[in-house]
Amino acid sequence: MQTEFFDKNKRATVYNSIYIYKIISLVVLAILTIILAVMFFRDQAVVDGIIASPTPPIFYVMLITLILFAFSVIFDFYILHRTASIGRHLNRLAYIDKLTGLPNRYSCDLIFESFSSPEILPNAGFLLLKINNLSSINKDNGHTNGNFLISEFSSILEDVSQDYGHIGRNGGNEFIMIMENCDDVKADMFLMDLTKRIHGYNEMNIGDPLEVAYSRCLNRDEHKEKIAELISLGYKRLKEIPQILS
Template identity: 50%
Template sequence: MREEFYSRGKQTNVYNFIFIYKSVTLCCLCVVTAILAFYCRTDLLKMTFSKDKTSQRLLLSVLIFVLMVFISVIIDFYILKKTTNIGYRLNRLAYLDRLTGLPNRFSCDLLFESFNGSERLPGVGFIVMKINNLPTVNQTTSHDNGNNLITEFCFILEDVGEKYGYVGRNGGNEFIILIENCSDTDCDMFLSDLTKRIRGYNEMAVGTPLEIAYACVLNSNEKRSVMSELISFAYKKLKDAPQTLS
């Protein structure tokens, strides 16, 4: 799983900023407390009050201040830690597909946008896939079995595709991999590795066999100026002339 799909969200950054800000503030308070304690160290060590009312008030203020800072540190860090964890989980929910744990459509759209107007676009390779027998599984057995089939395929796809590029679920039965600086060799190697894993899964007969249709496009050949045109072309190929892995 690539962390950038959810860990760089604006909400998480805000929580992290608040956490850092509060940490620095509390450290400053601790320094001030230490300075006050240093100047009143004699009375603090002996725990005695002089007859000077000013000294008494100063000592009492230091003790109260130390207690308040200590309580504040504990409460603030507890709340901020919980808030940061909530923000992190919310970003995961926003960026990741709930069923498979892969980057969801929103994440895929953000990824596609990042290639527009950049130097990476001319060398990008894009592969879109679907599970050919998923509709049949849903109709003849159950949607639970269909979800299991999706989960199994996504596990294989992520495990194989992670070293090649960005893997995501771009909708119900739409799965993508985007490879930077992609050549025909890169595509062939990825598809070969994926085919081996799918065949291994099917031969084990642990569940419904996987039948995968795909379309692969390289922008070095297509020369598209925007990412959306390359994606549309790949989907058209998947619809009109799909290739299969099984």
Template identity: 55%
Template structure:
């Protein structure tokens, strides 16, 4: 998986780029056809010299342009349908339906990319959970719980896009992977996220967000396997969870 996939803005840009490229290509081909038609009109006498056809030359040109324009319309229609289908397939395969974040399968593919990678040396890993999600699900219902997950995911992705890769690793688990990470970078991310969560809670929109987390800086731990980094993060959030406050 390329890193561009994990950024929502970059995913949208890729689709727009493909569509724009196709439109520009079709416009160029159309322009070339008009140029060729112009040359044909200027040298129409050659048509009658080398052709025994009784069909008027402008009928030939008009028919050709009609067929070409029809092919453009069909091409654009197919392109739009293909792009729409590709988005749906990508969403089904790699994106979490509720949040739009990379799902567990997508996270696994990303994590595998750090095996035997020099980026692992300075990788930062954060594991997050919503502390009050279980209480909200049992007290207010799963609809309110899902709303809280969706709101938190939106904030997390919006903040995290400037720092690294964000994913929902199933259920109430959210992961953040930061490359070239040190204490300053990871603290800046947590500070920005905390500000956004405080802003959300101050608006009294639905249930408040209560977030716990654990963090691992591999520049301090010096682990050789990404699975060891993740295991340490999971162990810390169960044994000594930290609270965003």
């Protein structure tokens, strides 16, 4: 994936350049207005003489031009404000999963790329999680209940992960957790906190119970040279030897 496509700074530069141009235009208009006002009061007698005589058509043209210019600047500011608002909304859609509000697959790819540096990769920790009973819930109770459970689990995962690392929804029933400076203690603490929250949720009987399977790969133990290799190992372990939070 080309990260340039998701570069917020480049889009912000374009908007800022247009804003600066419009601000300069507005400042120029204000300066011209001030100059005309000063000339009017300074040369009152000359102005009175001009007023007493028929007004040249060029003055009307200049007045209409100034009014249109001022209206154009104000209207452009309104358009830019609306455009920036739409841009922020589209940017959110590009990065955020609609159902859960978590970073989506594109965001996960960017997170993975940020862990490719030789300073971070050696101590990276990767966990892959899934709702183990989601298929049966979708089949027996319908996808509405399944989506509700996905949303509830995502909220729990988001709350628990704040002190540990980066999370995202990397697919339909694939949730990732990736951490810097991760050792067994840090991974165990995260899983313990997550387990407590899941138990609390299940005890409230809000909906279908949560059963979560996971795999974990710590690069302190695996010594992978690429983050993609660590991620692939996590997927392999979840498929072949999944562990259940209990």
